[in-house]
Amino acid sequence: AALDTSLTRRLFDVFRERYDRVFRSRSFEIETAVMPIYAAMERRGVAVDMGYVNRKTMELGAHCDEVDKYILEHFGVKNRNSNQQVAKALIEEGVVLTNRTATGLWQLDKETLQECNHPLADAVLSARKAQKVISTYFDNFDEILHPDVRQCGARTGRTQVSRPAMQTLPRGSLVRDAIIPREGMHLVSCDKDQIEMRVLAHFCKDPGLIEAIMSGDLHLTTARLVYGDDTIEKGDVRRQIAKNSGFAKVYGAGVEQFARTAGVSVESAAAFLDLYDRTFPGVDAFAKATERLVRQQVEEDDGRHYVEGPFGRRHYSVDRDYAVLNYLIQGTAAEVFKLDVISLDAAGFGDNLLLVVHDEVIMEIDDPDALPEIEAAMTFHEFEVPLTASGDVYTRWGDKYR
Numbered sequence: 439a440a441l442d443t444s445l446t447r448r449l450f451d452v453f454r455e456r457y458d459r460v461f462r463s464r465s466f467e468i469e470t471a472v473m474p475i476y477a478a479m480e481r482r483g484v485a486v487d488m489g490y491v492n493r494k495t496m497e498l499g500a501h502c503d504e505v506d507k508y509i510l511e512h513f514g515v516k517n518r519n520s521n522q523q524v525a526k527a528l529i530e531e532g533v534v535l536t537n538r539t540a541t542g543l544w545q546l547d548k549e550t551l552q553e554c555n556h557p558l559a560d561a562v563l564s565a566r567k568a569q570k571v572i573s574t575y576f577d578n579f580d581e582i583l584h585p586d587v588r589q590c591g592a593r594t595g596r597t598q599v600s601r602p603a604m605q606t607l608p609r610g611s612l613v614r615d616a617i618i619p620r621e622g623m624h625l626v627s628c629d630k631d632q633i634e635m636r637v638l639a640h641f642c643k644d645p646g647l648i649e650a651i652m653s654g655d656l657h658l659t660t661a662r663l664v665y666g667d668d669t670i671e672k673g674d675v676r677r678q679i680a681k682n683s684g685f686a687k688v689y690g691a692g693v694e695q696f697a698r699t700a701g702v703s704v705e706s707a708a709a710f711l712d713l714y715d716r717t718f719p720g721v722d723a724f725a726k727a728t729e730r731l732v733r734q735q736v737e738e739d740d741g742r743h744y745v746e747g748p749f750g751r752r753h754y755s756v757d758r759d760y761a762v763l764n765y766l767i768q769g770t771a772a773e774v775f776k777l778d779v780i781s782l783d784a785a786g787f788g789d790n791l792l793l794v795v796h797d798e799v800i801m802e803i804d805d806p807d808a809l810p811e812i813e814a815a816m817t818f819h820e821f822e823v824p825l826t827a828s829g830d831v832y833t834r835w836g837d838k839y840r
Contacts, residue, residue, distance in 0.1 A: 463750025465773060469589065472776045475783045475791065476587045476597070483582040484792040484800065487618045487834065494612070495576045498568040505565040509558060518562045521546040527558055567608065575613050578602040587794065589776070594768040595751055597776070597794055604795055611836030617793075618834045623802040626790075627838050628812055628829030630778070630797035632656050633771045634688045640821035641767070644720025651823050657681040664713045683714050687721055690764050728763045749773050771797065774825055778816040785815040806831040 460466055509515040513527040525535055525544035533554050537545040548566075551559040579602065591598025599605050607613050619625040635656055639647045650659040661670045661680035670676055679700045686696040697707035715722045732743050732755045743755040745762050751773065753765035775797055782788065782799070787808075793800040801812070809829055816827035832838055 459750070465595075465747070465749040465751040468749060468773050468776050468780070471780050472589060475779055475788055476589050476794075478788065479791045479793070480584055480587050482789070482792065483584040485618050485620050485802075486579050486581055486583055486616050488579070488581055491576050491579050491616050494616075495572055498572050498576075501568050502565045505561050509561055513558050515558070515562075518565055524558065524562055528554060528556060531556060531558065533559070571608060571613060575602055575607070576616070579616060585793065592768075592772075594753070594765050594772055596768060596772040596796075599793065599795060604793060607795075609839075611839040613836075614839060615834050615836030617800065617836075619802040623804055624806045625832045625835060626799075626801040626803055626806075626809060626812060626829055627832060627835060628799050628801070628809075628816055628827050630771070630775060630816070631826045631828055633774065633797050633825055634767050635684050636821070636823050636825050637767050637770050637774070638684075638688055638721065638724075639823050641770075642718075642720040642724035643822055644718045644724075647718045647721060648823055657684070660684065660714075660717075664710065664717045679710060680714075683710060686711070687714075687725070688764060688767050690761050725763050728766065732762045747773070774818050777818060778827065781815040782812065785811065787812060787815065800835060803831075 454461060506518060509518055509524075509527075513531070515523050515527050517523055521544055524546055529535060533556050535544055535546075535550070535554075537547075537550050539545050546562075548563065551563045583602070585599045585604050586601045588598045588600070590596075591600075617625070632651070635647075636651055639651055646663065650656050650663065653659040655672070657677050657680045658670065658672055660683070661674065661676045662668050664680060664683075665676055667676075679702060682696060682700040685691070686699070691699070693708045693711060694704055696711065697704045700707060700710075702710070728745055732745050735744055735746075736742070737744055737752065737754075744752040745766055746752050747766055747770050749770070751769055753762050753769050755762050775794075779791070779794065779799065782791065782801075787801065787803075790801040790803050791799060792802055799816070803809075803812075809831060813827050813829055816829075818825040830838065
């Protein structure tokens with residue numbers, strides 16, 4: 439565009455006519471409005487406690503050294519990064535390995551090591567985790583971080599944050615403890631509440647699912663309804679199974695994947711999903727209707743099958759029609775979240791935004807009493823159920839995960 443503005447103008451006219459639908463869509467307005475807010479957030483950056491980073495880097499490095507000594511002394515493994523050395527030692531210890539790479543070498547990924555249930559595998563896994571925290575995060579931290587924010591980084595339209603990879607942080611507080619507010623400020627984390635399930639409820643309009651969401655504890659109410667047991671409480675394992683089942687529906691997971699995630703047998707998983715479908719029939723009906731719609735709708739320009747979201751973004755079928763349901767829900771959730779960011783900016787909190795990660799905003803504010811106003815700005819009222827948000831004030835980001 440800078441080299442040939444005349445050619446650019448002619449191309450613009452062609453594409454404007456071809457994609458007039460896009461330019462007139464609310465999706466386009468959302469992306470245009472959120473762009474300068476994200477750009478300002480990138481420039482502002484987020485503060486890092488480098489003293490903490492340096493201490494933890496030394497501790498993690500020392501742990502890796504201890505692991506290296508342990509596995510050499512007890513199992514004769516000189517290099518924990520050599521899958522073949524580790525595999526050879528595991529086999530000698532009686533561990534049965536079955537997974538190989540395309541070249542025939544033993545495969546020792548995270549899942550394989552976890553399934554080994556052996557001290558050598560556990561030690562190697564712990565050192566790998568520690569090394570990854572150092573190399574992926576702490577080595578890339580500075581006093582002020584300015585991560586790259588790609589507002590349409592995923593095919594669904596979800597925002598991605600990288601360099602460093604803030605969207606793939608390990609669970610817990612270890613890395614997040616490095617993120618702190620600037621002097622005299624308070625750190626705020628505010629998350630959307632069950633946004634995927636609420637978007638699904640909006641689309642399918644299943645009265646039972648809507649009622650469960652409005653009950654205040656979606657997963658507990660789901661468990662009680664599906665199992666037919668009103669005595670189930672929050673700590674009951676069946677609540678977690680109910681939670682996993684909802685995400686299985688959103689992500690299009692099969693019975694076996696759901697069974698692994700929920701930690702139950704395939705037979706139990708199949709039985710539960712059958713009960714779930716009978717309890718919330720609108721969910722499965724909507725999923726099948728979406729698959730049929732994708733097969734019917736063909737884009738006039740390039741012949742791709744698609745389904746269109748409520749704001750005008752089209753989600754295309756690649757190889758599995760049922761996956762488009764996930765794209766539709768994730769894409770709609772992404773646009774609602776961007777509308778929340780725009781609302782925060784309109785409410786005067788634009789200069790307080792530090793980071794967006796998935797459906798969470800990280801902010802710093804001088805008045806912690808402003809939290810209810812932040813939550814109100816991040817509540818979307820245009821759907822069948824309100825898409826709410828909940829936050830809290832912290833000394834450092836990791837406090838949220840204790």
